[in-house]
Amino acid sequence: MISESADGSTPADEAGREEGNGGSAGSARSSGPGRRSFLRGLAVGGGVVAGGAVGAGAGYSLRGPGAPDPAAALNAQMVDGLVSAVPFHGEHQTGITPAPAPATSVVSFTATADTRADLISLFQTITDRARFLTVGGTPPPVGIGGPPSDSGMLGPTVVPDGLTITFGVGSTLFDDRYGLASAAPARLTQMKSFPNDDLDPAQCGGDLIMQFSAWDEDVVLHALRDIKTNTQGGMQPNWRIAGFASPARPTGTVPRNLFGFMDGISNPAVTDATQMNDLVWVQPGAPGEPAWTAGGSYMVVRLIRMLTEFWDRVDIYEQQLMIGRYRTSGYPLDADGIYAAPDYSTDPTGDVIPMNAHIRLANPRTPETASSRIMRRGWNYNRGLDEVGDLDIGLVFTCFQQDIQRQFEATQTRLINEPMIDYISPFGGGYFLALPGVRDSSDYFGRAMFA
Amino acid sequence: MRTRRLIAAAAASTALAGAVTACSSGAPAQPSAAADTVITFTDAACGGTWHAGPGWHTFQVSNQASAGAEVDLTNPANGAIYAELENTGPGTTVPMSLDLGSGNYAFVCEINEVDPIAGPTVTVSGHVKGTPAILPVTYDELYPLCKADQQETLAGITELAKETTVLAEDVGSGNLTQAKRDWLTAHLQYETLGVAYSSFAQYDGEIDGRADATGVNSPQWTGFYRLEYGLWHGQSASELTPVANTLNTDVDQLLAWWRTQEVDPLDLVRRAHEVLENALQFQLTGHDDYGSGTTLATTLANVTATRYLVSLLRPLLASRYPGLSSVYSGLDQLRALLEKEHLPNGSWVPVSALPSSTRAEIDAACSQVVQELAPIPSIADPRYTLHDF
Numbered sequence: 001m002i003s004e005s006a007d008g009s010t011p012a013d014e015a016g017r018e019e020g021n022g023g024s025a026g027s028a029r030s031s032g033p034g035r036r037s038f039l040r041g042l043a044v045g046g047g048v049v050a051g052g053a054v055g056a057g058a059g060y061s062l063r064g065p066g067a068p069d070p071a072a073a074l075n076a077q078m079v080d081g082l083v084s085a086v087p088f089h090g091e092h093q094t095g096i097t098p099a100p101a102p103a104t105s106v107v108s109f110t111a112t113a114d115t116r117a118d119l120i121s122l123f124q125t126i127t128d129r130a131r132f133l134t135v136g137g138t139p140p141p142v143g144i145g146g147p148p149s150d151s152g153m154l155g156p157t158v159v160p161d162g163l164t165i166t167f168g169v170g171s172t173l174f175d176d177r178y179g180l181a182s183a184a185p186a187r188l189t190q191m192k193s194f195p196n197d198d199l200d201p202a203q204c205g206g207d208l209i210m211q212f213s214a215w216d217e218d219v220v221l222h223a224l225r226d227i228k229t230n231t232q233g234g235m236q237p238n239w240r241i242a243g244f245a246s247p248a249r250p251t252g253t254v255p256r257n258l259f260g261f262m263d264g265i266s267n268p269a270v271t272d273a274t275q276m277n278d279l280v281w282v283q284p285g286a287p288g289e290p291a292w293t294a295g296g297s298y299m300v301v302r303l304i305r306m307l308t309e310f311w312d313r314v315d316i317y318e319q320q321l322m323i324g325r326y327r328t329s330g331y332p333l334d335a336d337g338i339y340a341a342p343d344y345s346t347d348p349t350g351d352v353i354p355m356n357a358h359i360r361l362a363n364p365r366t367p368e369t370a371s372s373r374i375m376r377r378g379w380n381y382n383r384g385l386d387e388v389g390d391l392d393i394g395l396v397f398t399c400f401q402q403d404i405q406r407q408f409e410a411t412q413t414r415l416i417n418e419p420m421i422d423y424i425s426p427f428g429g430g431y432f433l434a435l436p437g438v439r440d441s442s443d444y445f446g447r448a449m450f451a
Numbered sequence: 452m453r454t455r456r457l458i459a460a461a462a463a464s465t466a467l468a469g470a471v472t473a474c475s476s477g478a479p480a481q482p483s484a485a486a487d488t489v490i491t492f493t494d495a496a497c498g499g500t501w502h503a504g505p506g507w508h509t510f511q512v513s514n515q516a517s518a519g520a521e522v523d524l525t526n527p528a529n530g531a532i533y534a535e536l537e538n539t540g541p542g543t544t545v546p547m548s549l550d551l552g553s554g555n556y557a558f559v560c561e562i563n564e565v566d567p568i569a570g571p572t573v574t575v576s577g578h579v580k581g582t583p584a585i586l587p588v589t590y591d592e593l594y595p596l597c598k599a600d601q602q603e604t605l606a607g608i609t610e611l612a613k614e615t616t617v618l619a620e621d622v623g624s625g626n627l628t629q630a631k632r633d634w635l636t637a638h639l640q641y642e643t644l645g646v647a648y649s650s651f652a653q654y655d656g657e658i659d660g661r662a663d664a665t666g667v668n669s670p671q672w673t674g675f676y677r678l679e680y681g682l683w684h685g686q687s688a689s690e691l692t693p694v695a696n697t698l699n700t701d702v703d704q705l706l707a708w709w710r711t712q713e714v715d716p717l718d719l720v721r722r723a724h725e726v727l728e729n730a731l732q733f734q735l736t737g738h739d740d741y742g743s744g745t746t747l748a749t750t751l752a753n754v755t756a757t758r759y760l761v762s763l764l765r766p767l768l769a770s771r772y773p774g775l776s777s778v779y780s781g782l783d784q785l786r787a788l789l790e791k792e793h794l795p796n797g798s799w800v801p802v803s804a805l806p807s808s809t810r811a812e813i814d815a816a817c818s819q820v821v822q823e824l825a826p827i828p829s830i831a832d833p834r835y836t837l838h839d840f
Contacts, residue, residue: 110807110808110811110815112811112812112815112816114784138507140507140550140582141507141534141548141549141550141582143532143533143534143549143582143583143584143585144532144534144535144585144587144829144830144832145583145585145771145772145826145829145830146825146826146829146830147825147826147829202807229822232815232818232819232821232822233781233815233816233818233819233822234815234819235815236811236812236814236815236818238807238811
């Protein structure tokens with residue numbers, strides 16, 4: 001799964017994907033549609049923060065409605081020129097479809113809330129904090145009753161910076177602790193260990209998953225710290241990995257991975273409702289699925305070490321045969337264009353693109369495999385060294401789909417013995433369901449799940 | 452200017468339920484668009500009159516006095532503080548932000564070496580709640596508690612001194628099995644005293660210091676952890692006898708020193724949260740396990756110490772900190788989780804042997820408690836008031 005997911009898109013798809021970035025990438029650093037959302041959200045954000053004080057009993061009280069618009073305008077000016085907000089509310093979580101933002105952090109948590117009611121409070125708090133953090137605003141100045149409510153690492157005003165917070169649940173949440181067994185998503189299991197995996201249990205699974213993505217790493221960390229501070233006791237971090245998305249080089253929209261290959265060239269088009277409903281979003285009435293899962297999306301996270309020193313000692317032609325694309329251009333070995341679809345019908349024995357090339361196994365481009373396409377999102381991770389001084393760097397692979405078995409596992413099964421496997425080592429991750437979106441200011445993550 | 456920690460203005464710990472309630476209530480507090488109000492104070496006057504409606508407001512407080520000053524925005528009726536600025540330098544202007552609710556306000560300027568002066572009383576009209584004012588805790592309120600703590604700790608060290616004497620005798624007589632048991636008893640007694648950072652001066656390093664800076668083979672390393680390392684790494688009685696004797700002597704010296712000490716009020720209020728912060732950093736991580744595997748027992752002793760300190764401060768906190776009941780329930784929950792790891796044979800489960808789910812529960816419970824303890828030093832920090840002069 002290094003180079004690309006199930007292929008099948010066109011240049012038009014790609015343009016569509018960019019359009020659908022919702023301010024995170026496509027409209028970055030311009031005042032696009034996100035601006036209005038930011039203004040609208042500011043009021044809510046401020047209220048949430050003040051509300052935190054209510055719960056802690058600091059004596060805060062909410063004032064009457066009637067948010068003065070000039071205040072919002074003032075704060076809008078403060079963030080002028082910065083990356084605008086990605087709208088938070090929607091049928092689906094809004095952090096799923098944007099192209100990978102430059103900085104990300106994926107964090108798994110163990111739910112430690114004592115009761116079902118406490119777990120609901122936890123989900124509501126996460127909702128409130130995410131609603132505030134993604135639109136930004138000024139944390140409240142409050143009396144002498146405690147340490148600051150905000151870490152201050154973004155200055156006096158929290159900027160949105162294209163922040164998205166994607167929230168999901170793992171299969172272990174549906175055990176007997178919270179009475180959720182009957183609400184378990186039908187297609188949610190523990191992550192399967194594939195034959196070439198070397199999974200570390202300490203970096204696998206989790207009751208809850210959160211992915212923070214933004215244009216700058218400080219915003220990602222600020223959001224994580226805020227969420228953690230506000231949820232102490234309710235959930236305990238389990239494992240975490242930070243990642244970055246490379247710029248497209250030399251030009252274009254497709255970033256290169258750590259093997260030097262353009263990565264994630266094709267995906268379902270996020271603006272094509274048919275593709276998204278066929279491949280990504282859990283549909284209302286999906287067989288066996290509890291109704292509450294509609295609008296959600298199954299999320300696979302795979303932490304994959306890439307043995308880059310080894311890879312760099314491999315002849316360029318062998319590298320390209322393993323991937324199926326040219327390293328320089330990203331073109332398929334049989335075509336003249338980055339978005340051109342390889343034509344396997346004219347190459348039935350793999351003389352040009354080997355039968356076991358990554359792109360050919362990942363997406364054979366047959367009618368039978370079309371429904372196994374996934375929406376792939378990937379970031380590079382960059383940690384320290386291993387025992388022999390090789391770099392511990394690799395891929396934070398994520399993908400979204402409506403059926404993990406039909407899509408990710410089917411694709412991964414085709415890839416089991418691809419030649420590239422010698423140069424990578426999957427060591428962690430998990431399967432989750434990214435919850436349906438938070439519809440509006442009165443909604444919260446998982447409301448229907450708890451109903 | 453007296454020395455005091457910077458007090459940051461903030462809400463108390465954000466409990467889960469709190470944020471939830473607020474969200475569903477809808478109406479937000481948020482920054483106001485009103486222009487900042489400049490408050491200029493001198494040696495003779497603490498600002499002039501000012502006008503502001505309710506809502507989020509920033510004052511630009513300008514020190515035109517001859518020295519550094521603290522400036523509080525108070526309720527003139529009772530001296531409760533809405534917001535404070537510490538250590539403003541002469542010639543500087545510092546912002547003070549708060550959510551102004553309906554009521555009466557007066558700035559109080561406490562200029563170094565000058566009796567505090569109050570500015571004019573200003574009324575913010577309407578029926579709106581804003582940033583709450585908290586009655587300052589005074590030195591006079593804390594001194595009796597400091598005296599009580601001095602006595603309580605004296606009793607604790609006296610007991611400790613007996614235990615380290617027994618421990619030294621065990622080691623000296625070569626009974627290392629008994630020494631291991633008595634080591635635990637004495638170490639937990641020490642950890643129950645609620646020491647944090649400098650409250651025992653150099654004695655804490657001598658009695659309970661880690662090997663971080665010295666390494667485990669250094670003769671400079673003394674105290675409980677040094678003895679633990681030896682007892683659980685097969686070192687001989689003859690090798691450990693001087694270690695145990697030094698520990699015993701150091702505790703005796705601590706006892707003699709402590710009789711002459713007065714407890715600093717600042718130290719008292721900070722220990723209420725610092726003791727468990729240290730437990731989270733050094734005990735629950737397993738960092739301070741030098742072989743006995745008893746860092747959960749140490750954490751439990753720290754819970755006991757924290758509960759003692761919070762209870763000592765309770766008369767001051769009860770009316771000022773609505774999160775206090777959560778502190779107690781959190782401490783009780785953490786205690787219960789830790790006690791589960793105390794095995795019938797008297798030994799403790801090392802943190803490294805805990806199932807990950809159990810460890811997550813314990814870590815989460817401790818993290819929650821330290822979050823809820825965090826406001827205590829801010830609230831109970833001793834402050835002078837107009838009435839002190």
